[in-house]
Amino acid sequence: MAEEVKLMKGNEAIARAAIRYGADGYFGYPITPQSEVLETLMAEMPWKTTGMVVLQAESEVAAINMVYGGASTGKRVMTSSSSPGVSLKQEGISYLAGAELPCLIVNVMRGGPGLGTIQPSQADYFQTVKGGGHGDYRLIALAPSSVQEMADFVGLGFELAFKYRNPAIILADGIxxxxxxxxxxxxxxxxxxxxxxxxxxxxxxxxxxxxRERNVVTSLELDPAKMEENNIRFQKKYKLIEENEVRYEEYQCEDAEYLLVAFGSSARICQKVVENARAEGLKLGLLRPITLWPFPSAAISRYVGQVKGILSVELNAGQMVEDVRLAVECKVKVEHFGRLGGIVFTPDEVLQALKDKFLRS
Amino acid sequence: MELKDIIKPENLVYDKPRLMNDNPMHYCPGCSHGVVHKLIAEVVEEMGMEDKTIGISPVGCAVFAYNYIDIDWIEAAHGRAPAIATAVKRLNPSKMVFTYQGDGDLAAIGTAETIHAANRGENIVIIFINNAIYGMTGGQMAPTTLEGMVTSTCPYGRDVTINGYPLKISNLLAQLEGTCLVTRQSVQNPAAVRKAKKALRLAFENSMNKKGTSVVEFVSTCASGWKMSPEKANKWMEENMFPFYPLGDLKNV
Known part of the structure; x- marks a missing residue:
C-alpha cells in the first residue's frame, strides 16, 4: 500500500508507522499519556498482516527486556512508555547500549518527579541525553514537534539504530x-x-x-582491559554519530537579534512567539534541535556574534539550557524560561520572559 | 597414533558432547552446574537442534554459561531472562529457547518475569538451579535458603521471623495454567543424572510442540557457599534439601 493521509493523534501515528516501517515487535505496558500506542497496535492486529508481534508485558522492566531479547536476534523491536515507566526501563536501556543492540524506545513525557502528573513536560531531557542508566553510553535522541514527525521518526529511529548498532529514543511529550x-x-x-x-x-x-563461531550477545566483560577497549569502541561510535547525525531546524534566524532554542512541543509554541515578536518589530529567531543527542552545538555556536541573547525555552526547570550555554561557551548571554509540573506556557508568557531577561536592563 | 585411532567407535562407551567446548570451567569442584550444562548439551545435540537453540544466561554463577556450550547465547540482566526468552521465542518461533537461572535470579529479583512468562505459557524451557544460596557474590541468603541455614547475610541461620520462609517457587509455577511441565530433579549420582536428562529432553520437546512453559528445577549443591567438601555437600543436600524440596514431577500434562 502507498502513502496515506490521515488525521490522528501522535501516539496513534507511532503505532501505525511502526507497522508500516516493518517493525517485527512491540512490547509495552500501559501508562498515560501514551497508552494509545499499545491500544492502536492491538486494534490493528498487525500479526495477521505483516507478522509483527505485539505484546502487553507485565511491567516496563519486562517490556524493555523483551526489546533486549528481540534486538539480540536482529529483529526491529520497540517499546514506548511515559516518564515513570521510562525510569523503570533505564536498567534495560543501559544493557542495550552495553550490548550494542539496535532498538527504538519512545518516551511520551509527563510531569515529574515521582508519579508526578499526566500532563505534558520535558523534564526527562537530562535522563535521555546525559545517561539515565549506569555507565558511559549515549542514546540517539530524536525530538518530534509534530504528529508527522512522530510517524517519520519511527523510520528514522530504526534506520539510525541499525546503522550504528545503538538504541534510539523518540523523546516526545504529552502534547x-x-x-x-x-x-x-x-x-x-x-x-x-x-x-x-x-x-x-x-x-x-x-x-x-x-x-560460524557462536554469537554471544552480552554487555559483560570481567577483564577491565577488554572492558576499556569496549568503551573506547563505544566512544568512537558516539563521535561518529556526533559528526554525522546532528539534525536541527532554523526558523527566521537569518537576521535574528535574539534566538530561542526549543525542542518538541515547546518549539511549536515558540514559532508563534517568533511571529508575535516580529509583528512588534523584535527580530527573533528559533533554532529547534531535532536530535537532542547528538546536540546541534556547532549550529548554535554560529550565532555567537550575531545575537544579543539566547533563551532556552523548555517545559522544565532548565535542562537543555546547560547544553546551549556549553555550545556558545558563555560568549552570549543564555537564559532559561520554563513552566513546571505539567503546565504549558503561552506564547505571550515566553515573549514576556524574553523581554524581562534581555530587554529590561 | 592419536586418541581417536585408539578409541574405535565400537569401543566408545562414553563421549563428551560435541557442544561442550574445551574452555576450562570456572565452577567450583562439586558444583552441580557443570553436570547440568553437559546434560543440556547432550539433549540439544541428540535432538539435532544445535543450530536452532538460543540460550539465555542469567546473572549469577552461570553468567558464563555461554563460555561452555557451543550455541548462540544472550546474556540477560539479573532476573530478566524469561522476559528476554519471551521475545526471542515469539519473534523466532522455529527456534528452541531456554533460560538458565539460579534461585536468586529466578525466585527473588526475577519473580515477576518468571511467573508472567510461565503464566503466558511461553513455549520456552526454564532451567532453574536451586542451591539455596547466592554463589557468585560469595554465599548470601537466597529466597530458597532453608530455615536455620547459615549464609553470610544470615550468619546465625535463616530466621523466618526476620527473613520469611524459603520459597517453593516451582510449586507456585505448577499452579499456573501456562506451565505444562514443572519437575524437580537433581544430579548428585548417576541415577539422578539419567532421570534429569529425561526430564530435560521432555521439557525441550514440549517447547517445540508448543505445549507451554516447562520448568526443570535442579536441587543443587554449592560446596563453596555451603562451606563443605563436595562429598559432604551431596550428603547434606540429600538430608536437608530433599525433604523440603522433594524430587519428582509437580506437574506433567
Whole structure:
C-alpha cells in the first residue's frame, strides 16, 4: 500500500508507522499519556498482516527486556512508555547500549518527579541525553514537534539504530502524543527476512550454524582491559554519530537579534512567539534541535556574534539550557524560561520572559 | 597414533558432547552446574537442534554459561531472562529457547518475569538451579535458603521471623495454567543424572510442540557457599534439601 493521509493523534501515528516501517515487535505496558500506542497496535492486529508481534508485558522492566531479547536476534523491536515507566526501563536501556543492540524506545513525557502528573513536560531531557542508566553510553535522541514527525521518526529511529548498532529514543511529550494533526503515513515496508537479518546483523543470536563461531550477545566483560577497549569502541561510535547525525531546524534566524532554542512541543509554541515578536518589530529567531543527542552545538555556536541573547525555552526547570550555554561557551548571554509540573506556557508568557531577561536592563 | 585411532567407535562407551567446548570451567569442584550444562548439551545435540537453540544466561554463577556450550547465547540482566526468552521465542518461533537461572535470579529479583512468562505459557524451557544460596557474590541468603541455614547475610541461620520462609517457587509455577511441565530433579549420582536428562529432553520437546512453559528445577549443591567438601555437600543436600524440596514431577500434562 502507498502513502496515506490521515488525521490522528501522535501516539496513534507511532503505532501505525511502526507497522508500516516493518517493525517485527512491540512490547509495552500501559501508562498515560501514551497508552494509545499499545491500544492502536492491538486494534490493528498487525500479526495477521505483516507478522509483527505485539505484546502487553507485565511491567516496563519486562517490556524493555523483551526489546533486549528481540534486538539480540536482529529483529526491529520497540517499546514506548511515559516518564515513570521510562525510569523503570533505564536498567534495560543501559544493557542495550552495553550490548550494542539496535532498538527504538519512545518516551511520551509527563510531569515529574515521582508519579508526578499526566500532563505534558520535558523534564526527562537530562535522563535521555546525559545517561539515565549506569555507565558511559549515549542514546540517539530524536525530538518530534509534530504528529508527522512522530510517524517519520519511527523510520528514522530504526534506520539510525541499525546503522550504528545503538538504541534510539523518540523523546516526545504529552502534547505531541495526544494532539491530532494531519499525517502522511509512509508506504508499507516489508519486514526483514531471516536472510537479510543474517546478512545485516552477523552478530545476532539466531541459532549457531556450523559455519560460524557462536554469537554471544552480552554487555559483560570481567577483564577491565577488554572492558576499556569496549568503551573506547563505544566512544568512537558516539563521535561518529556526533559528526554525522546532528539534525536541527532554523526558523527566521537569518537576521535574528535574539534566538530561542526549543525542542518538541515547546518549539511549536515558540514559532508563534517568533511571529508575535516580529509583528512588534523584535527580530527573533528559533533554532529547534531535532536530535537532542547528538546536540546541534556547532549550529548554535554560529550565532555567537550575531545575537544579543539566547533563551532556552523548555517545559522544565532548565535542562537543555546547560547544553546551549556549553555550545556558545558563555560568549552570549543564555537564559532559561520554563513552566513546571505539567503546565504549558503561552506564547505571550515566553515573549514576556524574553523581554524581562534581555530587554529590561 | 592419536586418541581417536585408539578409541574405535565400537569401543566408545562414553563421549563428551560435541557442544561442550574445551574452555576450562570456572565452577567450583562439586558444583552441580557443570553436570547440568553437559546434560543440556547432550539433549540439544541428540535432538539435532544445535543450530536452532538460543540460550539465555542469567546473572549469577552461570553468567558464563555461554563460555561452555557451543550455541548462540544472550546474556540477560539479573532476573530478566524469561522476559528476554519471551521475545526471542515469539519473534523466532522455529527456534528452541531456554533460560538458565539460579534461585536468586529466578525466585527473588526475577519473580515477576518468571511467573508472567510461565503464566503466558511461553513455549520456552526454564532451567532453574536451586542451591539455596547466592554463589557468585560469595554465599548470601537466597529466597530458597532453608530455615536455620547459615549464609553470610544470615550468619546465625535463616530466621523466618526476620527473613520469611524459603520459597517453593516451582510449586507456585505448577499452579499456573501456562506451565505444562514443572519437575524437580537433581544430579548428585548417576541415577539422578539419567532421570534429569529425561526430564530435560521432555521439557525441550514440549517447547517445540508448543505445549507451554516447562520448568526443570535442579536441587543443587554449592560446596563453596555451603562451606563443605563436595562429598559432604551431596550428603547434606540429600538430608536437608530433599525433604523440603522433594524430587519428582509437580506437574506433567
Amino acid at each position: 505531541i502524543g495526544q494532539m491530532m494533526e494531519k499525517v502522511i503515513l509512509p508506504p508499507f515496508h516489508p519486514r526483514q527476512t531471516e536472510e537479510e537479518i543474517r546478512e545485516q546483523c552477523p552478530w545476532a543470536a539466531q541459532g549457531k550454524p556450523a559455519s
